[in-house]
Amino acid sequence: MRPARALIDLQALRHNYRLARELSAAKALAVVKADAYGHGAVRCALALEPEADGFAVACIEEALELRAAGIKAPVLLLEGFFEASELALIAEHDLWCVVHSLWQLEAIEQTRVHKPLTVWLKLDSGMHRVGVHPKDYHEAYQRLLATGRVSRIVLMSHFARADEPDAETTEQQIAVFNAAREGLVAECSLRNSPGVLAWPQAPSDWVRPGIMLYGATPFEAEQPLAARLQPVMTLQSRVISVRELPAGEPVGYGAKFISPRPTRVGVVAMGYADGYPRHAPTGTPVMVAGKRSQLIGRVSMDMLCIDLTDVPEATVGSPVELWGKQVLASDVAQQAGTIPYQIFCNLRRVPLDYYGE
Numbered sequence: 001m002r003p004a005r006a007l008i009d010l011q012a013l014r015h016n017y018r019l020a021r022e023l024s025a026a027k028a029l030a031v032v033k034a035d036a037y038g039h040g041a042v043r044c045a046l047a048l049e050p051e052a053d054g055f056a057v058a059c060i061e062e063a064l065e066l067r068a069a070g071i072k073a074p075v076l077l078l079e080g081f082f083e084a085s086e087l088a089l090i091a092e093h094d095l096w097c098v099v100h101s102l103w104q105l106e107a108i109e110q111t112r113v114h115k116p117l118t119v120w121l122k123l124d125s126g127m128h129r130v131g132v133h134p135k136d137y138h139e140a141y142q143r144l145l146a147t148g149r150v151s152r153i154v155l156m157s158h159f160a161r162a163d164e165p166d167a168e169t170t171e172q173q174i175a176v177f178n179a180a181r182e183g184l185v186a187e188c189s190l191r192n193s194p195g196v197l198a199w200p201q202a203p204s205d206w207v208r209p210g211i212m213l214y215g216a217t218p219f220e221a222e223q224p225l226a227a228r229l230q231p232v233m234t235l236q237s238r239v240i241s242v243r244e245l246p247a248g249e250p251v252g253y254g255a256k257f258i259s260p261r262p263t264r265v266g267v268v269a270m271g272y273a274d275g276y277p278r279h280a281p282t283g284t285p286v287m288v289a290g291k292r293s294q295l296i297g298r299v300s301m302d303m304l305c306i307d308l309t310d311v312p313e314a315t316v317g318s319p320v321e322l323w324g325k326q327v328l329a330s331d332v333a334q335q336a337g338t339i340p341y342q343i344f345c346n347l348r349r350v351p352l353d354y355y356g357e
Contacts, residue, residue: 003238004270004350007324008039010047011356012215012230017048019228020209024196027053029076029189031210033062038275038344039214039233040352042069047357049073056208060086060095067093076120079130080104087111098122098156100130105140109147116151119144120189123180125173127160137180154206155181155188162194163218170195174202194218197225216329216340233344234324235276239288239316241267242308251305252297257282263296264308268320271302275347276322277336280304284335287321289314 021028030052036044045055045066054074057063059082063075076096081087084107090097091113099105100122108117121141124131132140144150157177161169177190187205193212195202198219211218215231243265251257251265259265266288272278276299284295286306291314297305308314323329329340336343 002269003236003240004274005236006038006347006350006352007234007236008043008352008354009230009232009234009356010044010354012232013039013044013047013213013356014051015230016213016215016232017052017209020193020196020207020212023200023225024191024204024207026191026204026207028207028209029054029056029074030213031056031078031192031208032066033058033078033210034345035062037211037214037341038347040354041065042071043352043354044213045069045071045073053206054096056210060089063095064089064093074118081107084111087113087117091115091117096120096154099140099144100132102132102136102140105132105143108149109143111149113149116149118152118154119150120154120156123155123157123177125157125176125180126169127158127173129158131157134176134180138184141184141186153186155184155186156206157190159190159192159195159199159202162192162199163220165198165219165223170199170202174199178203197223211341214340214344216344220334231323231325231328233329235270235322235347235350236324237268237270237320237322239266239306239308239314239318239320240269240303242314242316243267250297253300254298257297257305261309264312265296266306266308266314266318266320268304268306268322269302270304270320270322271300273301273348274350275343276304277332277338277343277346279338280332280336284332285327287326289318292327 032041035041056076080098096118098120122131161167189206190202191204191207215229217226245259245263249259278299282296291311323332333340
């Protein structure tokens, strides 16, 4: 069997969820959209359900997968619904729903549902992606209540630059949100993962931890609270070939690496078809046989090469950690010019093995 695996530490997942609640002193929706950022939504939700206040997903398909697996906790649809016909399913499965556009509000006004809905009314406080305009926010709130089809409203918005602690944008968004909700009596939710870790002043009865649940920092620089996170996924494989090259020899496609000295090259069963970032350059860290080494040459579809010159004990069969508890996913992502969100979500065909039940 091909040795590529992703080990998922459910105890670390629970630790990170508890940290989010501890830091925020609020209720927390565990964000498990995009198959829990590649970690397996059903297994992660089942591990968290005994203590989670609820879950958040992108769309109704993801929510129904959780309900089919027996998840009974609240599930919020972060993108709301895409067609008015989904409202019947939302009511039937007792889902919570974001309303971010006036057309969604109009659909609720025009559609009968067999029981009242819980709506999270989203404000565009400055990100300018989705959300009701501040000038329409009070009216949207009142119209939702007037429908008689909404039993509860939570006020929410989303930060654009909370992962940049020195940016003024977040304070500006908080001010816009506070002005827009003035006079409205309802719970609110502003803080996502970087909001939980770096913006304690942002009002939130509910927080929405996402990337921090999986143990990856949302920040480029070191951050003391993010340092308390525990990596959940360890992506691993094994060395499948070893060869000795003299100085001056190319390795891999495009001859992007030329050996600067006599070099011992290990080939690892992992590539971009598995979701490892193709643009990870020479120098990207790996652990092999318990020692730190580096990627060399271009990542191939099913294989990549690493430098074993200074790890003489490594041989065919030696374990390799591509990211995890010793090589942080954020470090690999930074080397590849991307973010840990993407490298987690890009994982394909790599079996997920769970422990820490």
